[in-house]
Amino acid sequence: MAPSFGTSGLRGLVRDLSEEVVSDYVHAFLTTVPACDTLFVGRDLRPSSPAIAEIICRVAQSAGLNVVDCGALGTPALALASMKAGAAAIMVTGSHIPADRNGLKFYVPQGEISKEDEAKIGEAYRARRRRTGPEGHLTALPEAEPLYVKRYVNAFGAGALDGLRVGVYRHSSVARDTLEKILAELGADVVPLAHSDRFIPVDTEAVDEQTRANLIAWSQEHHLDAVASTDGDADRPLLSDATGKVIPGDVLGVLTARLLGADMVVTPVSSNDMVRRCPEFDHVVLTRIGSPFVIAEMEHASAGARCVGFEANGGFLLGFDATVSGPLAALPTRDCMLPILAPLYAAKRQNRTLAALVSALPQCFTAADRLQEIDRTKAADFLTGLIGDATARATFFAPYGIIARVDLTDGLRVDFEEGDVVHLRPSGNAPEFRIYAQSRSEIRAENLTKQVRHAVAVELAR
Numbered sequence: 001m002a003p004s005f006g007t008s009g010l011r012g013l014v015r016d017l018s019e020e021v022v023s024d025y026v027h028a029f030l031t032t033v034p035a036c037d038t039l040f041v042g043r044d045l046r047p048s049s050p051a052i053a054e055i056i057c058r059v060a061q062s063a064g065l066n067v068v069d070c071g072a073l074g075t076p077a078l079a080l081a082s083m084k085a086g087a088a089a090i091m092v093t094g095s096h097i098p099a100d101r102n103g104l105k106f107y108v109p110q111g112e113i114s115k116e117d118e119a120k121i122g123e124a125y126r127a128r129r130r131r132t133g134p135e136g137h138l139t140a141l142p143e144a145e146p147l148y149v150k151r152y153v154n155a156f157g158a159g160a161l162d163g164l165r166v167g168v169y170r171h172s173s174v175a176r177d178t179l180e181k182i183l184a185e186l187g188a189d190v191v192p193l194a195h196s197d198r199f200i201p202v203d204t205e206a207v208d209e210q211t212r213a214n215l216i217a218w219s220q221e222h223h224l225d226a227v228a229s230t231d232g233d234a235d236r237p238l239l240s241d242a243t244g245k246v247i248p249g250d251v252l253g254v255l256t257a258r259l260l261g262a263d264m265v266v267t268p269v270s271s272n273d274m275v276r277r278c279p280e281f282d283h284v285v286l287t288r289i290g291s292p293f294v295i296a297e298m299e300h301a302s303a304g305a306r307c308v309g310f311e312a313n314g315g316f317l318l319g320f321d322a323t324v325s326g327p328l329a330a331l332p333t334r335d336c337m338l339p340i341l342a343p344l345y346a347a348k349r350q351n352r353t354l355a356a357l358v359s360a361l362p363q364c365f366t367a368a369d370r371l372q373e374i375d376r377t378k379a380a381d382f383l384t385g386l387i388g389d390a391t392a393r394a395t396f397f398a399p400y401g402i403i404a405r406v407d408l409t410d411g412l413r414v415d416f417e418e419g420d421v422v423h424l425r426p427s428g429n430a431p432e433f434r435i436y437a438q439s440r441s442e443i444r445a446e447n448l449t450k451q452v453r454h455a456v457a458v459e460l461a462r
Contacts, residue, residue: 003017024125026090033109042077048099061136068087069140069141077145111333160186160348167190168183172196175336255357264281265308271286289425291333298332316338318330
């Protein structure tokens with residue numbers, strides 16, 4: 001199957017990411033940033049990433065750009081360094097998907113690519129456009145990761161997390177050392193957990209049962225206040241409380257927005273409805289799923305607005321220059337670190353546990369899961385059928401309640417008369433089908449997700 005290009009860049013099986021395909025996409029991207037003469041390159045810890053990064057560096061040099069090789073580091077750390085330098089960037093990563101797949105994420109000098117940028121890159125790729133120029137030079141930038149560490153130590157202040165005992169689930173996160181450094185410099189007692197030299201795909205939006213069990217066991221064994229981690233390329237956070245219970249990414253987003261004093265929040269329609277029930281947020285905008293849609297709405301914020309964005313997976317975008325203990329400059333790209341540190345800092349400052357901090361929010365519970373390795377055509381036909389046929393829709397959802405409203409902002413979101421919500425959406429860049437649920441009861445949300453996942457699986461198996 002040919003690699004796919006969309007909201008999160010290029011994704012595909014490693015065997016399909018040939019030198020020709022990678023080269024063509026690099027050239028296509030570079031033709032869309034003609035005024036930029038420097039490219040920053042980073043990569044995650046997948047076995048295939050170094051070779052792909054080498055191709056990118058070689059192609060960009062031959063196209064006339066100076067290349068800055070940042071090595072293995074988190075996507076937000078790469079974005080911070082490249083944006084500070086006014087340079088474009090390419091991150092080699094498949095994010096949370098398995099190691100037999102990989103991809104490229106593209107950044108213009110202003111940050112993440114927009115939907116308009118995406119269209120231009122796609123058009124340039126189909127036209128096989130080429131960037132040309134005199135041979136560029138290659139340099140390394142080991143300072144990129146320390147710059148990112150310094151950002152958060154300066155913002156929160158040395159000693160900000162004194163007395164907290166925080167486990168770091170290392171797995172194969174490219175930011176595992178970075179996360180430990182930041183937590184330690186902020187004063188936390190850091191406990192490294194489950195380092196892996198083999199790539200482990202961690203999806204922070206649909207944490208698997210074994211990982212959840214591990215978080216609980218680690219919290220008890222090591223007497224932890226929290227466990228922190230990220231997905232493979234570190235643009236999505238994972239944070240659990242002292243019991244090992246995972247705090248959903250959109251709840252981390254609400255807690256972080258509150259700490260920063262945001263008055264405008266932009267988030268996809270799949271996020272927890274509690275964000276619309278928080279009185280301190282004057283304006284909440286719901287978008288289609290994907291950071292380009294969030295960024296596009298954030299750019300419409302009025303001058304002086306304290307605007308932030310976040311996704312249900314926890315990736316947080318800071319749209320204004322904020323202050324915590326020290327200054328924290330805007331970083332409108334998905335970031336894992338801020339939504340990990342902000343709740344920990346808020347809990348310590350209020351002398352509360354993370355669980356108590358969460359329980360003080362408007363109560364609305366979410367759950368999410370996914371079906372993997374699906375037939376994408378069959379999944380699209382199934383969802384199109386539910387959207388277009390009210391009778392088929394009512395029949396499929398009958399076991400879960402009476403439909404009150406339907407929202408087609410992204411996929412199919414169904415609100416039931418009793419207050420429950422089910423949201424179905426196929427992934428745009430992976431063979432996956434996402435199932436989200438909301439309810440007034442945490443158990444109900446989890447059970448609803450499992451029941452709907454099973455029902456969808458049956459339909460897709462026909």
